[in-house]
Amino acid sequence: MxxxxxxxxxxxxxxxxxxxxxxxxxxxxxxxxxxxxxxxxETVTGSLVVGEVREIEELTGFKKPIRFCRVDVGDANGTGEPQEIVCGARNFGVGDRVVVILPGGVLPGGFAIGARRTYGRNSNGMICSAKELGLGDDHSGILVLPPDSPAKPGDDARPVVGLDDVxxxxxxxxxxxxxxxxxxxxxxxxxxxxxxxxDPGLAPAPGATQRPAYPVEVRDPVGCDRFAARMVRGVDPAAPTPSWLARRLTTAGIRSISLPVDITNYVMLELGQPMHAFDADRIAGPLVVRRAEPGEKLTTLDGVARTLVAEDMVICDDTGPISLAAVMGGETSEVVEGTTSVLFEAAHWDPVMVGRTARRHRLFSEAAKRWERGVDPALPLVAIERAVRLLTEHGGGTAGDEILDIDHVRARTPITIPADLPTRRVGVEYPPARVAALLERVGCRVATGADRLGEDPGEVGVAAGGGVALTVTPPTWRPDLTDPADLVEEVVRFDGYDRVPSVLPVAPAGRGLTWQQRRRRAVARALADQGYVEVLAQPFVSTELADQLGLPADDPRRRGVRLANPLSEEEPLLRTTLLGPLLGALKRNLGRSQRDLALYEIGAVFHPRPGAGSPPAMGVAHRPSDAELAAADATLPDQPLHVAVALTGEIERAGWWGPGRAAGWADAVEAARVVLAVAGIPDERVTVRAAEYAPWHPGRCAQLLVDDAVVGHAGELHPAAVAALDLPRRTCAMELDLDAVPAAPLRSGPSISTFPPALIDVALVVDESVPAAQVQRALVEGAGELLEEVRLFDVYASAQLGAGRRSLAYKLTFRAPDRTLTVEEAVAARDAAVARAAERFGATLRGA
CATH class of the missing domain: 3.30.56.10 (Phenylalanyl-tRNA Synthetase; Chain B, domain 1)
Structure with missing residues (x-):
């Protein structure tokens, strides 16, 4: 505004x-x-003057229309000769008075004006539009002064166009x-x-007459509870909009169109009452205000043919809809150049209906913005009177004596509020008389019992201290005041927000982060340390995502929670996996020329509870009972906390130091291991094995288990899912259910041995289908307590090993806490480890 x-x-x-x-x-x-x-x-410096266009020469041979103008600027240029200016706008002609800034001036935004040669002519200055002067958003043409403006060529243009204002x-x-x-x-x-x-809203206005200004029938008094109208005949169709009125509209960002239309916009800005001006001679028969019939058509003033639905409200004549009520008028009844009979309409519409209609048709007019926020239902006759007076004063014509006013407005419902509620809610002492005075300042009528509160502040204070409730009737212009909390806000607002102390609550002693909170933070830090970047994706997904990911028909992740009022109809479901929104973020970054990406997200997923039903209805008058809260919680979806990563491109950059390395399925598995490690799960409790689980590639998917319970999957995404989501080939991902990972066990501090280690490498040949992690676990079990560390450092395959066979090389570290190991002890432990691997997987020592 x-x-x-x-x-x-x-x-x-x-x-x-x-x-x-x-x-x-x-x-x-x-x-x-x-x-x-x-x-x-202060926004325009230099010479900004009124100019009168003397000559216009049309220049041809250019991509766009260009005009060479000679403009009389009086003596402002020091010579008295017409100023030569090149201009591309076409909404002015010879004899029009315009606003000219001469060389040396500076327009808003630091746009300096000089003399230059352009399009083969000398241009000394510029003819300005309203947007260039900072007066509005209209850049479609030059700002042309109205014919009745007393300004002469060479006069300072600032007061003429309103640049002397704030x-x-x-x-x-x-x-x-x-x-x-x-x-x-x-x-x-x-x-x-x-x-x-x-208050201009309290200006006197004549009421309804027995004979209406125009026959009107309102068939839906809920959608339109008040409709007023009055006729003005004999209007001069050539009457211009007064310069002061046009200037105020321009300042507000509204383009001047014609006198009747400008008057309706002016009254809307002044009073807050949107209006409409009909050309009465173009209306066929009586007007009917009703809900639209599904499929009806209406071409609105913006030239768009719109298909209406049953919730829309329209104003109709015998030809059908002529106005989309409260949003925009129609072409068939708009005021045109030859209009001489104007029917002014001011009504009061249901804000919910208007808001839905505006969003449905994507038509957010200035009227609709006001209607959906609430308009004073007492304004229609005042607005009609104001508009009629302006039109008859500046456009001639005669106002009809007949006034239509169909009024079904209901009186405001009083609100009961305890006199001490603002004090209890805000923590500032508000005496009851002060509360009443502040609410009356808002415009409310305040009473306690049968007596007006405030007549005797002393008595009122005593009575209110005993628990007196105030009966408050909000004014008509405040539809937002509907319950006691709204009134408390008004008391605080008018008494001063600065009087409300800023007091932090005292934290209870002995409480810190829960182990789940510490785990979440540790996981986030660990992934960031690994080079992953956190994203915060919206938890909303489309109905097509399950098909894009290739989820089986019986997969529980297909059953999503549908939102009753989604932000976008294209994404009406809550996510059941983090991968959809995370891969969407990956795709958006790829579209912005980022090729090497490693993203992660920690967030909740939502699984509906079978047979949950609807939550119980709970009011705001009192705190819900424990039973009501439990019943409401039972209807909520399960919301386990998940962590997911997505990778594509190079995980190690290529350069002069080497060829680099592309991200692969092993990196996704390693990310899962890192998460489980920082979650405090010992490696011996973690199992990684091959699996088939959408949306991962069946041959490059790892299932992660903790104590034989599945907690997640990692690997390379299925080629079909990658293609459906338009992602690069071999994109990898990992997702773990953090809530399924058990709490970390209590650990004693590690004992540090001062004795030297014994280092032994073993290379075991196994079938390529045997996971390296399971071989490593077998080595740990067989080696016993002397084994301090085991690490895989090489994977090798060749024809000499045989088809379907590969070599896994491990570095074993043995150490005793109380002595230096002998060679025999270390070799015995190694042999026991190899024997266990041979027993379980048929492993053989390479080269043996």
């Missing part, structure tokens, strides 16, 4: 010497986020729709600065 301070001053008595910094602080203190406060006079831009929260207007912001400033505020 952008608004000029001069407009605000019409309704709130801001101090004459109010500095921009003080204005910003006043808004921030009320919880309004200020995007910017710009003194427009513009405030605020970012509003979705629940505060009343702030999307001059009325709302002026009201807030009046509260913040303690200065008088004159």
């Amino acid at each position: 952008r608004v000029s301070v001069s407009w605000l001053r019409e309704y709130v008595d801001l101090p004459a010497d109010l500095a921009p910094a003080d204005l910003e602080q006043a808004l921030v203190n009320l919880g309004i986020e200020v995007e910017s406060i710009v003194d427009l006079g 513009v405030v831009e605020v970012e509003l929260t979705p629940d505060r729709g009343y702030q999307m207007s001059v009325r709302g912001i002026a009201r807030e400033l009046g509260h913040a600065l303690g200065v008088p505020f004159r």
Whole structure:
């Protein structure tokens, strides 16, 4: 929302010497986020003058239309001769007055203007658009001054276009729709600065007449609980929009279109009441306000033909829908150049309906933005009166005496709030009389029992201390005030957020991280130390992901939890595996020219509980009981914590030092081993064996077990899954269920021997189908207590070993804690280790 301070001053008595910094602080203190406060006079330096176009020469032979203009800028250029300027815009003609910046000037953003030769002509300065002047977002054409502007060529253009003003831009929260207007912001400033505020929403307006301004039938009073209209006939179709009105629209970022349409936009910005102007001569028959019929068509003002659904609301005449209610009008009834009879409409629409319609049609108009946040239902007649007066004053015509007002608005429901609730919730002492005064300042009607609270502050304080409840009726312009918590927020906001102390809770002694939290942090550090980069992917997946990963039809990972209100209809399910979102992040990085990637994520997956049903309904009046909480928890999906990695490209970079190495399935398996090691699981409790498990390659997939319980899989992804996800060949991945990994056992400190080790290498020939990890485990079991370490350092295969055979070379380290081992002891331990491997896998010593 952008608004000029001069407009605000019409309704709130801001101090004459109010500095921009003080204005910003006043808004921030009320919880309004200020995007910017710009003194427009300081945004443009140099000579910015009014110019009158004298000649236009069309230049040809270029890729786009170019015009060579001679513009009268008076004596501003020091010569009095017309200024020669090259311009590409085409929305102005000879005789139009425009805004010209002369050489030496600087436009917003530091854009310096000089004299240069371009398109074969000398260009001395620039004819400016509203966007170039920082007045709005319209860059479609030059800013042309209205014919009634008194400015002459050579005059300073700053006051003419509003560059002598201060513009405030605020970012509003979705629940505060009343702030999307001059009325709302002026009201807030009046509260913040303690200065008088004159509410334009309380301006007198005539009520409904027995004879309506136009025949209208409202068939859905829930979707439209108020509809007002009034006719103005005999409007001058050539009447221009007043310069001051057009300037304010431009400042707010709205393009001037025509006088009737500009007036509706102006009233919307001023009061917060969206309106619509119909060409009454183009309406066929009575108007009907109803829900759309599925499949009905409507071409809106943006030229798009839209197919309507039953939830949309439309305004119809005898030809069918002529307006998508509360969002955008239709082409068949819009105000055009020859319009002389204007029917102004101001209504009140259901915000939920408007929000859904705007999102369904991707049509976020300024009106829809206000309707979905809530609009004051008391405004339609005031807005109609304001629009009619502006049109008859500046466009001629005669306002009809007939006024239509179909009013089904329900009175606001009072809210009961304990007088001491703000004190209990916030921790600041708010006397009951202070609470009542602050709520009345908001615009609420406050009462306790049958008496008005605040007439006798002393008595009220005593009564409230005994447990008196306040009955609060919110004002019509605050639809966001619906329960006691909202009122507490308003009390704190108007009393001052700075009065609320910042107090940190005292941490209870003797508590630290749980072992699960320590494990998660250790896993994250270990993977980062291995060169993996953490990603935080959204937990939402598409329904096609299971097919892309090649999951079997009976795989439990196919059964996902469907979201009732997904952020995207393309991803309506919660993930049952980390691989989908993680591989999606991998693909996005590949699309940004990253070729060597090692990513990891730690997060929850979601498995639905069979027969869980729906959660019980729980209100907010009191804390749910333990039984209600247990029933609600029983409906939640299981959410085990998983860790996953994905690799592609080179794991070791190539360079002058060597050829490098591509990431392979063994790296994914090693990542799983690292995770289990930092989780405190001894290596002898970990088993790695071949498996077939989607989406991994059946010949390059490892199953990881802890104490014979499967905790995860690692390896190279299946070629079909890689192709479906558009990933590089031989992409590898690993996923472990951290919740399935048992807690680390208690360990005693290691004993360190001071005696020298005995180092013996053994090379065992086994079938290539035998996992090296299982051979290593057999060596450990056979060697006994003297074995300190065993490490695989070579894998070899050749024709001499025989088909289907390979050699595994291990380095064995033997050491005794109390003596130096003899050769016989070390050799005996080695032989026992080899014997165990031979017994279990038929291993033979290479070369024996």
